[in-house]
Amino acid sequence: MDWSETRKKLLSLGKGCRRDGAEPVEGSGGEFAICLDPGIYRRGASDVAHAPRRVIPTPRAASLCIASGKGGTGKSVVTASLSSLFSARGQTLIVDADLGVGNAHILQDVSPLKSFVEVVEGESQVRDVLAACSERCDLLAGGSGIPRMAALSDYELHLIAEGIQELESEYRFMLVDSAAGVSRQTMAFARGCDLTLVVTTPDLTAMTDAYAFVKVLVGKKPQSRPLLLVNRARSETEANEVSKRIQRVCQRFLGSAPKYIGWLPDDDKVIDCVNRRGAVSLLEPYAESSRALRKLAVVLLEELGKLHSAGLGRSLVDIVEYSRDR
Numbered sequence: 001m002d003w004s005e006t007r008k009k010l011l012s013l014g015k016g017c018r019r020d021g022a023e024p025v026e027g028s029g030g031e032f033a034i035c036l037d038p039g040i041y042r043r044g045a046s047d048v049a050h051a052p053r054r055v056i057p058t059p060r061a062a063s064l065c066i067a068s069g070k071g072g073t074g075k076s077v078v079t080a081s082l083s084s085l086f087s088a089r090g091q092t093l094i095v096d097a098d099l100g101v102g103n104a105h106i107l108q109d110v111s112p113l114k115s116f117v118e119v120v121e122g123e124s125q126v127r128d129v130l131a132a133c134s135e136r137c138d139l140l141a142g143g144s145g146i147p148r149m150a151a152l153s154d155y156e157l158h159l160i161a162e163g164i165q166e167l168e169s170e171y172r173f174m175l176v177d178s179a180a181g182v183s184r185q186t187m188a189f190a191r192g193c194d195l196t197l198v199v200t201t202p203d204l205t206a207m208t209d210a211y212a213f214v215k216v217l218v219g220k221k222p223q224s225r226p227l228l229l230v231n232r233a234r235s236e237t238e239a240n241e242v243s244k245r246i247q248r249v250c251q252r253f254l255g256s257a258p259k260y261i262g263w264l265p266d267d268d269k270v271i272d273c274v275n276r277r278g279a280v281s282l283l284e285p286y287a288e289s290s291r292a293l294r295k296l297a298v299v300l301l302e303e304l305g306k307l308h309s310a311g312l313g314r315s316l317v318d319i320v321e322y323s324r325d326r
């Protein structure tokens, strides 16, 4: 399959404007685009020919992967609440990277007509898969009960990566609701994001798998500085103990430890909201877990703000092409 041809086709679909209407921000990094000086429109035609052109970098969405080694730690629940909190700050895209058994759409209470399945089958472009969850939040849905989506070929992953790249200047944030585990494609999404939040619970197996996840991530992307969230803790003390245990093991065997950035209480309101198909921070804003999620969002926005966004789609393209060429 000729990938460069595929890329040309996808790119020829044209680049859109930012959905939040924001102008490209000078100095925000990323691929360079030529932008005409806005003053050009006020000048005469002869001036236009000599109008100076400013080269302004196209902004790319800051991307965060919500990941875990073990399944059921709360990735989708956290993603759903973060999407509502982040979207108050800018246009947000949820990427359901649990491609075989995606369920991010359930917590947004939407029924997308299309998913990444149509993309890898060549029937749709990634842009056609966008489903609006709210005015400022969209979703790219994963397949639902499609086992082969859990192990895509490089070409199929490349199609998805190219499509995400097309969208990344239109959003301020991209939140990747990851599949559990350390499969090749799960790790590709984690590596492609600017930041990875590793979610664990106090459960010993979840902690062990959190360590395993960090080990694989750091092995593949040594410059990554994963963040750690302890979910379903019974107290702050328990959460601190869990984080210390994971950090100690990581420090000892990997030479670096994930940064512990917070915890969420075990809260029945979360379960209740899942059954109501919504994010706890939206449906129960005064719940203990919602307060903790708001704190978490503030810290994450701060962490993302420290970084220059490389662009999820662009990074994924590089990761897939590099692994193919090896």
Ligand SMILES: Nc1ncnc2c1ncn2[C@@H]1O[C@H](COP(=O)(O)OP(=O)(O)OP(=O)(O)O)[C@@H](O)[C@H]1O
Pocket (backbone or CB within 6 Å): 068, 070, 071, 072, 073, 074, 075, 076, 077, 078, 098, 178, 179, 180, 231, 232, 264, 265, 266, 267, 268, 270, 271, 274, 289
């Ligand atoms: N803080 C919490 N308090 C109480 N229950 C929680 C909390 N977080 C998650 N849960 C429960 O755990 C369940 C699993 O959460 P979720 O679907 O977000 O996990 P996941 O990591 O996305 O799972 P998967 O690996 O299958 O994608 C939820 O349906 C909810 O019942």
Ligand SMILES: [Mg+2]
Pocket (backbone or CB within 6 Å): 075, 076, 077, 098, 103, 177, 178
């Ligand atoms: Mg999930």
